[in-house]
Amino acid sequence: MGILAADEKQPFLSDKNISNHGNQSTDPWYEKPIWNNDDKTKYMMGRTLCGWIKFWSHYLILYICLLTIMTGLLIIITQLIISNDQPYITGLDSPLALSxxxxxxxxxxxxxxxxxxxxxxxxxxxxxxxxxxxxxxxxxxxxxxxxxxxxxxxxxxxxxxxxxxxxxxxxxxxxxxxxxxxxxxxxxxxxxxxxNKVYGWLPDIVNKTLSNNPLLRCRGQVS
Missing domain, CATH: 2.60.40.1660 (Na, k-atpase alpha subunit.)
Known part of the structure; x- marks a missing residue:
């Protein structure tokens, strides 16, 4: 018996033998249409109207939550922690350190x-x-x-x-x-x-017999 050779006109792996699962397009994204007016799958830029609503709703809720948290933190800091009458850090903890x-x-x-x-x-x-x-x-x-x-x-x-x-x-x-x-x-x-005013600092009078005013030594230069 002779062995039948494969038909050269019909290759074993032909386009007809490759299945397209789910009819998904293998074209790159830049070759896809922006607007698909198909009656069943109307979409714009890869999403349907319902998909776009879900997409933007997700980010809208996210940013509303972030804005609410930031607003709450600012209210707590400005109203409860920071005083309008004096700085938050005073005394020896301040950068001036009572000087x-x-x-x-x-x-x-x-x-x-x-x-x-x-x-x-x-x-x-x-x-x-x-x-x-x-x-x-x-x-x-x-x-x-x-x-x-x-x-x-x-x-x-x-x-x-x-x-x-x-x-x-x-x-x-x-x-x-x-x-x-x-x-x-x-x-x-x-x-x-x-x-200059320093919160939490009171002057110490070294010698009360000299004067009620602070002592200041000044040396000028004239020409």
């Missing part, structure tokens, strides 16, 4: 603390005078407010009012007043030193 700094006026140039002018030339010292006037204007506006909310002070603030502040009157600075141009036109310039 208050000094603010200085006038200081027209924040890159340097040098004060250089000529007493005979108003154009050189008037910027310093104006800077001090601007700084003291705030205290003048505060002094016209009612006494409520301020400590009752004479020369020394009462220990019972440690949580309140005294009113500061610029005329208490003696000759350092705006009527005298703060001494700049007489080669006796006035410099205002202000202690």
């Amino acid at each position: 208050p700094g000094l603010g200085m006026r006038p200081r027209n140039n924040f890159m340097t603390t040098l004060i250089a002018y000529s007493a005979s030339d108003p154009q050189t010292y008037m910027p310093y005078v104006q800077d001090i006037r601007t700084f003291l204007y705030f205290y003048e506006e505060v002094n016209i407010q009612p006494q409520d909310g301020f400590a009752t002070c004479d020369k020394v603030k009462s220990p019972d009012d440690v949580d309140l502040v005294c009113k500061f009157y610029p005329h208490d600075m003696g000759v350092c007043v705006k009527e005298n141009n703060f001494g700049y036109d007489r080669s006796q310039p006035c410099v205002i030193m202000k202690i």
Whole structure:
């Protein structure tokens, strides 16, 4: 008997012998149509209308939950943890560690603390005078407010009012007043030193017999 040879015109693995499971298209995604108008499987960009609704509903619920959690955390932090009256970290735990700094006026140039002018030339010292006037204007506006909310002070603030502040009157600075141009036109310039507020810090009086005011040593340089 002879062995029948396979028909060369019909290969063993032909397109007809390969089954297409579920009629799924093997085309790449960029060759698929954006909109399929088939009556049974209407879809757009690979999803039906119901599929798109489920897809966006999932992310909508997810982001609503995240937004709700973030809003709740912000409310807890801003209303229950952080106070409007003082910082959250005070005292020795603060970055200043009970070491208050000094603010200085006038200081027209924040890159340097040098004060250089000529007493005979108003154009050189008037910027310093104006800077001090601007700084003291705030205290003048505060002094016209009612006494409520301020400590009752004479020369020394009462220990019972440690949580309140005294009113500061610029005329208490003696000759350092705006009527005298703060001494700049007489080669006796006035410099205002202000202690920065540090919560939880009270000054310790080293020597009560010297003065009720803090001691400050200043060394100037003239030419």
